Amino acid sequence: MITHQLALLKREIWEHRSIYVAPISVAVVMSLLSIAGLVTMSAFDSEVRLALLGASNIVGDNERQAAMTMFFLGTSWVFMLTLAILTVFYSLDSLYAERKDKSILFWRSLPVTDVETVVSKLLVAVLVLPLVTIAAIIATHLVNLVSSSIWVSIKGGDSSHLVWGSAALLDNWLAAFVVVVASALWMSPFIGWFLFVSAWTKRSPLLMAFMPLAIVPLIELIFLRSSVFAEAVFGRGGMMPLFRGIDLGRFFDEERLQVDGEAVRLLTHLDLGKFFASPSLWAGLIVCGLFCTAAIYVRRYRDES
Amino acid sequence: MTSLVSARGVSKHFGDVRAVDNVSFEIEKGKIMGLIGPNGAGKTTLLKAVLGLTDCDGELSVLGLDPFKQRKELMQNISFIADVAVLPRWIRVTQLLDFMQATHPNFSRSRAEELLARTQVRRDAVVRELSKGMVTQLHLSIITAIDARLLVLDEPTLGLDIIFRKEFYGNLLNDYFDGERTILITTHQVEEIENLLTDIMFINNGGILLDTSMDSLSGTYVELAVVGENADKARRFNPIYERDVFGKKVMTFEGVDRDQLDELGEVHTPSVADLFVAKIKGAAA
Numbered sequence: 051m052i053t054h055q056l057a058l059l060k061r062e063i064w065e066h067r068s069i070y071v072a073p074i075s076v077a078v079v080m081s082l083l084s085i086a087g088l089v090t091m092s093a094f095d096s097e098v099r100l101a102l103l104g105a106s107n108i109v110g111d112n113e114r115q116a117a118m119t120m121f122f123l124g125t126s127w128v129f130m131l132t133l134a135i136l137t138v139f140y141s142l143d144s145l146y147a148e149r150k151d152k153s154i155l156f157w158r159s160l161p162v163t164d165v166e167t168v169v170s171k172l173l174v175a176v177l178v179l180p181l182v183t184i185a186a187i188i189a190t191h192l193v194n195l196v197s198s199s200i201w202v203s204i205k206g207g208d209s210s211h212l213v214w215g216s217a218a219l220l221d222n223w224l225a226a227f228v229v230v231v232a233s234a235l236w237m238s239p240f241i242g243w244f245l246f247v248s249a250w251t252k253r254s255p256l257l258m259a260f261m262p263l264a265i266v267p268l269i270e271l272i273f274l275r276s277s278v279f280a281e282a283v284f285g286r287g288g289m290m291p292l293f294r295g296i297d298l299g300r301f302f303d304e305e306r307l308q309v310d311g312e313a314v315r316l317l318t319h320l321d322l323g324k325f326f327a328s329p330s331l332w333a334g335l336i337v338c339g340l341f342c343t344a345a346i347y348v349r350r351y352r353d354e355s
Numbered sequence: 356m357t358s359l360v361s362a363r364g365v366s367k368h369f370g371d372v373r374a375v376d377n378v379s380f381e382i383e384k385g386k387i388m389g390l391i392g393p394n395g396a397g398k399t400t401l402l403k404a405v406l407g408l409t410d411c412d413g414e415l416s417v418l419g420l421d422p423f424k425q426r427k428e429l430m431q432n433i434s435f436i437a438d439v440a441v442l443p444r445w446i447r448v449t450q451l452l453d454f455m456q457a458t459h460p461n462f463s464r465s466r467a468e469e470l471l472a473r474t475q476v477r478r479d480a481v482v483r484e485l486s487k488g489m490v491t492q493l494h495l496s497i498i499t500a501i502d503a504r505l506l507v508l509d510e511p512t513l514g515l516d517i518i519f520r521k522e523f524y525g526n527l528l529n530d531y532f533d534g535e536r537t538i539l540i541t542t543h544q545v546e547e548i549e550n551l552l553t554d555i556m557f558i559n560n561g562g563i564l565l566d567t568s569m570d571s572l573s574g575t576y577v578e579l580a581v582v583g584e585n586a587d588k589a590r591r592f593n594p595i596y597e598r599d600v601f602g603k604k605v606m607t608f609e610g611v612d613r614d615q616l617d618e619l620g621e622v623h624t625p626s627v628a629d630l631f632v633a634k635i636k637g638a639a640a
Contacts, residue, residue: 057457064450065443153443156494158408161430162458351410 058170073186081193141244142255144171164350225316242341249345291328365413374400376561392558435507467500573624581620596633607633
C-alpha cells in the first residue's frame with residue numbers, strides 16, 4: 051500500500067512537472083526582483099529605506115524585524131497565488147488527461163486500485179503542492195536574506211546582527227507552513243469537486259467545473275430567492291477561521307515607528323485551536339471526501355468505450 | 356482446477372442491445388485460445404468482462420476470482436493489452452520500468468530489459484518520441500515480462516508491419532508460452548495466428564458460433580472443391596456454406612465424413628479464416 055502510494059505520487063510528479071517547475075520559476079523571479087530592488091535602492095541612497103532594510107540601526111530592532119517580516123509576507127503571497135492556480139489546473143487535469151489519451155486502459159491493467167489512484171491525486175493536491183510551495187517560500191527567503199546581507203556588508207553594516215539577527219526565521223517559516231497547509235485543507239471541498247469533475251466530464255473540465263458555480267446561485271436566486279449556495283461557496287474564499295483579528299496598526303505603527311515586539315511574531319496571529327474547532331472546516335473535509343468517493347466510483351464503474 | 360476462465364450464461368446488455376448474450380465457455384490452463392469475430396460481435400465486451408473492466412450478468416470466474424469484484428487480486432496474475440498500445444505519452448521508458456517494478460509483484464525488470472534490448476527502443480526515450488511500432492514493442496515487452504497465469508491480447512499487433520507481427524508471434528510462442536501459461540487473443544489477422552492457436556472460439560451477435568480445439572477442427576470440418584454435376588451431389592450433404600472460386604464451387608461441411616466427399620473433388624481442412632466466413636455467412640443464411 052505504502053510502496054504503491056509512493057510510486058503513484060512519483061508518477062504524478064513525472065507527469066505534472068508544473069508541480070515543481072511553477073514554484074521554482076516564481077522563486078527565481080522573486081529572488082531576481084529583490085536583488086534588482088537592492089541594486090535600485092543603492093542608486094537612491096535614502097536613509098529611511100536603508101534603515102528599514104537594516105543597513106544601519108537607526109530604528110529599533112522591533113521595527114526592523116517588523117519590516118523584514120512584512121517583506122517576507124510581500125514575497126510569499128505570490129507563491130500562494132501560484133499555488134491556487136496550480137491546484138485548480140492540476141486537479142482538473144489529474145483524472146481527465148488519462149482518459150483523453152486512453153492511457154487509463156494501461157493504468158487499469160496493473161494491480162493498482164482506483165481508490166489508490168484517486169487518493170494519490172488528492173494527496174498531491176492537498177499535501178505535495180503545499181509542501182513544494184513552502185519549500186519554495188523558504189528557499190526564496192534564504193536567497194533574499196543572503197543577497198541583503200551581502201548588500202549590507204558592502205555598505206559597511208553588520209549583517210549578522212542587522213539581517214540574520216532581525217529575521218524571525220522559525221516564526222516566519224512555521225507561520226508560512228501553517229497558513230499554506232491550512233488553506234489547502236480549508237479549500238479541500240473545491241479540490242474534491244475539481245477531482246470529481248476531472249473524473250466525470252467528457253470535455254472541457256475547466257468550463258464544467260466553474261459553470262455550476264455561476265449557474266446554481268442564479269437558479270437559486272430566481273426560484274428560491276435565496277443565496278445559501280453562493281454564500282457557502284464564495285464565502286469560503288473569504289477569511290478562514292485561522293487568524294485572530296489582525297490589527298495592522300498594532301503590528302506596524304508607521305506614524306511613530308513604534309512596534310509591539312509581541313505583535314511582530316506571525317505565529318501569535320494564528321489560532322490553530324479556532325481553526326480545528328471550526329465546523330466549517332470539518333464540513334468542507336466531508337464534502338471533499340464525498341466528491342472523492344464519487345470520483346473513485348466514476349473511475350471504477352464507468353465503461354470508457 | 357484446470358479451468359482458468361469459466362463462463363456460464365454470461366450476458367451484458369447496453370439498453371436494448373445485447374452485446375454479449377447468454378454465453379458459456381471454459382478456457383483451460385495451457386491453452387492458446389483465439390477469440391474471433393467481426394467488428395461489433397461482442398469480443399471486446401466479453402474481454403472487458405473477463406478483465407473485470409465491466410460488470411455482467413451470469414456466472415464468470417477467472418482464475419477462480421470474480422473479475423469485477425476482485426479486480427486487484429486478478430490483475431496480479433493477469434496481464435493484458437487493450438485494443439491498441441495506450442501507454443501514457445509523457446512517460447520515460449525508465450520511469451515506466453520503475454513504476455511497474457514498484458506496483459506489480461510479478462513483474463521482472465531484468466526480463467523486460469532483456470526484451471527491450473532486442474528492440475530499437477532507447478531506455479531514456481519518452482513514449483511521445485517513439486514511433487507507433489516502437490510504442491507497441493515497448494508495451495508488449497512490459498506485458499510479457501509479467502509472470503502472469505493468463506495473458507489477454509486484444510488486437511495486439513494492430514497497425515504494425517508484417518515483419519514485426521511475425522517476430523512478435525514467434526517470440527510469444529518461443530519465449531513466453533511454456534505450457535503452464537494461458538493466452539487469450541483476438542485479432543483480425545486470423546491467418547497469422549492460425550498455427551499458434553490450440554483452440555478457437557467464434558463469436559457473432561453476442562453469441563458463440565463455434566468453440567473447439569484446433570485438433571478436432573479437421574475431424575469436424577471439411578472443405579470440398581467441386582466442378583460441374585458433382586456440385587449437386589455434394590449439396591446433398593448439406594454444406595453450411597458455398598462459394599465460387601475460379602469456376603469451382605467450394606463448399607464447407609460440418610460433421611460429414613471425409614471419405615464420402617473424397618470421390619466428388621478435392622478435399623481439405625478449411626483455414627480458420629474460411630471457416631469463420633462459412634460459419635458467419637452460413638448462420639446468416
